[in-house]
Amino acid sequence: MSETVEAIMDSAERRIRAGGYGGFSFRDLAADVGVKSASVHYHFPTKGELVAAVARRYNDRVAQAVDAEIAAGTSVVKAWREVFRGALAEGPAMCLCGSLGAISSELTPEVTDEVRHFFDRGVESLMTGGLSREDATRVFATLEGAILIASARNDATIFDAATADLK
Amino acid sequence: MSETVEAIMDSAERRIRAGGYGGFSFRDLAADVGVKSASVHYHFPTKGELVAAVARRYNDRVAQAVDAEIAAGTSVVKAWREVFRGALAEGPAMCLCGSLGAISSELTPEVTDEVRHFFDRGVESLMTGGLSREDATRVFATLEGAILIASARNDATIFDAATADLK
DNA sequence: ACCTGAACACCGTTCAAGT
């Protein structure tokens, strides 16, 4: 992956997590990277393809971070909690797939597929920790809602309170 | 409130809950209502003022629906769960303040204030049911996350599973 | 009091043209 492509995706990810799908333009990214907006379209023909690529990379990074916590001996629930908590601390910013999922019906299938995979993988991962599907769904929903409210209220302690005795 | 203003707000609310803040235009609303987009600006000078007004009306309606359930003998937690479940069934659509809260840093203060009030009032309401602030925050986060994931996955049973034994 | 057409700078997208 070229440096330009990587810089475009970095800029897009930062802007999506702060302002959502509609919170940035191709001209914004071009200015960040130092090219013209038509050049961004050369690498990512449509906004949907760009956002889908960013979401895929985000999903993989989150999964790796969770696996690393688990490998270090952290319980699965605590591992997910820590990774969400770390994401909130950067900004404060929303979960990328949470901000996209909130406007799911406005997005193209290539984007919603990535959002679905993020949610599905999260629940599956929590189930490997011994949780029932119902409990895993509840825990993941709580994490997603907690980061949403905490980022909207700009108060990370809300996340801490909402997830304190999550199990 | 005039019929035109009401029709504009109805159209905006439906469109926001499906596609978020960026999911509709003044020209969309004008076409829905049967006027020109400049007329929508006559009633709501900016998009922020329009969305803030829609959010305020939504918040009041939700609070009334919850109070009605409680007056009918439902527990506070169950009342909130039922109201969120009913909102999900219309569409399926997101919680209006949830879809706005997800892009909070991109919105004007007049809008984020309404979103904050929605979250704050929800937690306060749950506390009247005997929950600690921590528990009330967790319950509200779970409801918000559950409607987000269920609407993104277009599967209301996800909401039911995530909130089945909420307490 | 309410509505409108026309204009402004912006947006995603396309494309022919450059290196």
Place this chain on the structure above:
DNA sequence: ACCTGAACACCGTTCAAGT
């Protein structure tokens, strides 16, 4: 292979002009 300027229809917003 990568970048660009110019064009298109769209967007929020403004405003002078209508009834």
